[in-house]
Amino acid sequence: MSTQADHGHELVPRPEQTPDALRAAFAVVAPGRLPEMQQSKDEAFAKAVEWQSLSPVRSWVxxxxRDIEIARRPELSARHARAQRDLENEDPAVAxxxxxxxxxxxDEAMKAVRT
Known part of the structure; x- marks a missing residue:
């Protein structure tokens, strides 16, 4: 696993981009979402076979x-949760x-995992 210290406190180091490393990190930061992760992995691998392409697997990874990057960084996770909550606000400006x-x-999370 690798990490970058410029993001402040992190719950776990940034995992390598392999299914096993991603699963291990997610088991720490969001264990309740593991069934969702497994289901989407199964779907991605099935599409990869059907399409004869690795693009569904790359997209899954x-x-x-990205989701692990958000969950492992408390500040980023708090921003994400606030934004999700405020999407349903009655005030259109807030939404x-x-x-x-x-x-x-x-975007920030995706940029971090692509470097």
Whole structure:
């Protein structure tokens, strides 16, 4: 596992982008989502066989690496949770700001796992 100290406190180091490493990290930061992770992995591998392409597997790895990146960094996780909660706000300005914040959080996490 690797980590970058510039993000402050992290619950676990950033895992390698392999199914086993991602699962081990997720078991620590979000164990309740492991069944969802396994189901989406099974679907990705089935699509890979059907399509004769590794792109579904690559997409699965990146999506879960991104979600782990958010969950392992408490500050980023808090921003994500606030944005998710505010998406349903009755005030359109609050909901719009939440959408922008959610996009920024997802972009930040994706950029981190792609480096």
């Amino acid at each position: 990146l999506a879960w690496a 719009q700001q939440a959408l922008r914040e959610l996009s920024e959080v997802l």
